Amino acid sequence: MIRSSICLLFFMASFVLQAQISSKYTISFKKAVHHEANIQATFSNLKSETATFRMSRSSPGRYALHEFAKNVYNVKVTNGKGKELKATRPDPYSWEVNDHDGTIHVSYTLFANHGDGTYAQVDETHAHLNIPATFMYVPELEDQEMEVTFKVREDLNWKIATQLKHQQNNTYYAPNLQYFMDSPVEIANFRERSFDVKGQKIMLVMHDDAASEDEVDTYFEKVSKVVLEQMMVFGELPSFDYGEYLFLACYMPNATGDGMEHRNSTAIPSSRSLSQGGMEGNIGTVAHEFFHCWNVERIRPKSLEPFDFSQANMSGELWFAEGFTSYYDDLSLVRSGIMSREDYIDGLVRTFNYVWTSPGRQFFNPIEMSYQAPFVDAAKSVDETNRENTFISYYSYGSMLGLALDLSLREQNLTLDQFMTLVWNTYGKSEVGYTVNDLHESLVKFAGKQFADDYFGNYIYKSGMPDFERLLKNVGVILETKNDIEFGTMVRNQVLVSNPKIGSASYSAGFQKGDKLLKIGGIELDGNAGVNSVLNGFKIGEKVSVVVERYGNQKELELTIGIGTSYNMKLMDANLKAFTKKLKERQASWLASKV
Structure with a gap:
C-alpha cells in the first residue's frame, strides 16, 4: 500500500512537470558531414490566436545583431493533430501560423559551421551548439519550462556536456528561455577532469584530439590554480545552480578562437591544441571567462536584464563588466604563478600604450565606449569606419581603469579586491542589477566621497588619464615616456592599411588609407625597409616630399617629420x-598569490 502510494505520487509529480514544459526539442545530426542538424520542436499551451515562433537575433554575452535565421531552412509546421499549417513571414526572423489547436510542431534544418562562442558548428568531430544560433523559440512561452533531447552520433562516441539540468538519458531541462539561451552545449568524444571546491564541482570538458593525457592533466592543473586564485578575490565561489561549473574547451583545428561566459559554464573554443601552443595560449581565456561567473553573470548591469533576443543589447557598464574582468585575467595568472611578473608587465604596457595614446578619448568616455559594443562586438559591416581614431576597446580601457583604481586604493591602504567583494556582496549575491551610479555610490561607501568623486569625475564621466607614473612607482614599477619619430599609421608592403592617427604626421600631411608609398625625400621604397626606419634619417620638424600612388595616379605630399608618444614599463x-622593503611588500601585496 505504501509502495503503491509512493508510485502514484511520483507519477502525478511527473505528469505535473511534463504539463509545465511548453517547449520541447529534439535535435539530430545524421548529416553532420554537411554541417546540417535537424530540429523538431513542439510548442504547447499556446493561448494567442496567432502563434509566433522565431530565431534569436542576438546572443548572451554578445551585444551586436547576428541574424541567426539566415541559416534556417526547410521549415514545416503542423498543429497538435498533424494537420499542416501555412506559415507566413511578418519579418525576416519570425514565422506565424493560425488555426492551431494550442500546440504546433515545427521542424527545420540548421546549417552550422562556425564553432565560436556565438554561433554553432556541426560536423563529424562535434556538435558545438550555442542555443540562440540553434533553436527557434516562441516569445509567448519564454517564462515556461523547456526540454531538449540530443540524438547523439553513437558511431562517433559522442557525449553531451552542458549546464542544462540533466533529466534522463540524453534529455535536458531549462526553467525558462533566459536560462536555455544561456546554456551552450558541446557534444563530442571529449575527456573530463574535475575537482571539488567547498561542495561544488569544477569540471574541464576537453575536446582536443591532438592533446595527450599528460597535457590535459597539466592544463587542468593550471585551470585549477586560476579557479582558486580568483575565488580569493571574493572569498567564495558563486552558488552554481546545479552545484557544477563547466569549462567547455574545444581546442580543435575547425574551431574559431573565442571565449563566452555563461551562468554556470563557459564556451572556450580555440584552433590551438594543447600540443600546438594552446597550453600557454589558451589559459588567458580561461582566466577571463571564469572571472565572469562573478562579474557580469551575477554582478550584472541592470541594462542587460532581461537580455533581449530580438535586438542588439546596449550597456554603459561594459568598461566595468568586461574591462575590470580583463584587468583580473592576467592578474590572476601572475598571482597563481602561471605567468611571470616580467611577462605580466610586458602585457600590461602593450595595453597601456593602446589605451593612453589613442585619439579616441577625445570623442568618447568609458561609458560611451561601452555603448559602441553593438557595432564592434563581432558585428559585421561592409562600409569603412574610423575606429582607429574614435574607438578604444572597453576591454582594454576598462582594464586600465581597473589598474588605476587598484593602485589608487592601495595608496589608501585599501585594494580593488576588497572593493570587488563589496560589489559582490551588494549586487552579485543578491543578483540585483547595478548602474554606473550604483558603482559610484559603492565606491563612496568604500573609499570616501572625495576619492570616489575624483575617480568617477575624472576617469569615468570624463576621459582623463590618471597619474600612472606615481601609482606604478608605489608598487615598484617604473613608467617611462618615450618620444620617437613616428609616421602615425600602419604600413604593410608600402601601403597604408589603417587610417592615419589624428594629430600624427601622416594625418596632418593628408595621407589616406590605401595610399602606396613610392618615395620619401627622394628615397625610392622597395618594400623591404620599414617606414619609420627611413624617417629616422631625417630630423624632427624637417619637411620631406613623399610621393604616393592614389587611385592609380601619383601624388606628392609634404610630410613634416613628427614624433609620437609611447610608454615603457619595467620592474624595479x-x-x-x-627598491625598498616597503616597495617589495606593496608589489607582493599586488602581484603575489592570495591562496
Whole structure:
C-alpha cells in the first residue's frame, strides 16, 4: 500500500512537470558531414490566436545583431493533430501560423559551421551548439519550462556536456528561455577532469584530439590554480545552480578562437591544441571567462536584464563588466604563478600604450565606449569606419581603469579586491542589477566621497588619464615616456592599411588609407625597409616630399617629420637601494598569490 502510494505520487509529480514544459526539442545530426542538424520542436499551451515562433537575433554575452535565421531552412509546421499549417513571414526572423489547436510542431534544418562562442558548428568531430544560433523559440512561452533531447552520433562516441539540468538519458531541462539561451552545449568524444571546491564541482570538458593525457592533466592543473586564485578575490565561489561549473574547451583545428561566459559554464573554443601552443595560449581565456561567473553573470548591469533576443543589447557598464574582468585575467595568472611578473608587465604596457595614446578619448568616455559594443562586438559591416581614431576597446580601457583604481586604493591602504567583494556582496549575491551610479555610490561607501568623486569625475564621466607614473612607482614599477619619430599609421608592403592617427604626421600631411608609398625625400621604397626606419634619417620638424600612388595616379605630399608618444614599463631592479622593503611588500601585496 505504501509502495503503491509512493508510485502514484511520483507519477502525478511527473505528469505535473511534463504539463509545465511548453517547449520541447529534439535535435539530430545524421548529416553532420554537411554541417546540417535537424530540429523538431513542439510548442504547447499556446493561448494567442496567432502563434509566433522565431530565431534569436542576438546572443548572451554578445551585444551586436547576428541574424541567426539566415541559416534556417526547410521549415514545416503542423498543429497538435498533424494537420499542416501555412506559415507566413511578418519579418525576416519570425514565422506565424493560425488555426492551431494550442500546440504546433515545427521542424527545420540548421546549417552550422562556425564553432565560436556565438554561433554553432556541426560536423563529424562535434556538435558545438550555442542555443540562440540553434533553436527557434516562441516569445509567448519564454517564462515556461523547456526540454531538449540530443540524438547523439553513437558511431562517433559522442557525449553531451552542458549546464542544462540533466533529466534522463540524453534529455535536458531549462526553467525558462533566459536560462536555455544561456546554456551552450558541446557534444563530442571529449575527456573530463574535475575537482571539488567547498561542495561544488569544477569540471574541464576537453575536446582536443591532438592533446595527450599528460597535457590535459597539466592544463587542468593550471585551470585549477586560476579557479582558486580568483575565488580569493571574493572569498567564495558563486552558488552554481546545479552545484557544477563547466569549462567547455574545444581546442580543435575547425574551431574559431573565442571565449563566452555563461551562468554556470563557459564556451572556450580555440584552433590551438594543447600540443600546438594552446597550453600557454589558451589559459588567458580561461582566466577571463571564469572571472565572469562573478562579474557580469551575477554582478550584472541592470541594462542587460532581461537580455533581449530580438535586438542588439546596449550597456554603459561594459568598461566595468568586461574591462575590470580583463584587468583580473592576467592578474590572476601572475598571482597563481602561471605567468611571470616580467611577462605580466610586458602585457600590461602593450595595453597601456593602446589605451593612453589613442585619439579616441577625445570623442568618447568609458561609458560611451561601452555603448559602441553593438557595432564592434563581432558585428559585421561592409562600409569603412574610423575606429582607429574614435574607438578604444572597453576591454582594454576598462582594464586600465581597473589598474588605476587598484593602485589608487592601495595608496589608501585599501585594494580593488576588497572593493570587488563589496560589489559582490551588494549586487552579485543578491543578483540585483547595478548602474554606473550604483558603482559610484559603492565606491563612496568604500573609499570616501572625495576619492570616489575624483575617480568617477575624472576617469569615468570624463576621459582623463590618471597619474600612472606615481601609482606604478608605489608598487615598484617604473613608467617611462618615450618620444620617437613616428609616421602615425600602419604600413604593410608600402601601403597604408589603417587610417592615419589624428594629430600624427601622416594625418596632418593628408595621407589616406590605401595610399602606396613610392618615395620619401627622394628615397625610392622597395618594400623591404620599414617606414619609420627611413624617417629616422631625417630630423624632427624637417619637411620631406613623399610621393604616393592614389587611385592609380601619383601624388606628392609634404610630410613634416613628427614624433609620437609611447610608454615603457619595467620592474624595479631588486638590487637597487630605491627598491625598498616597503616597495617589495606593496608589489607582493599586488602581484603575489592570495591562496
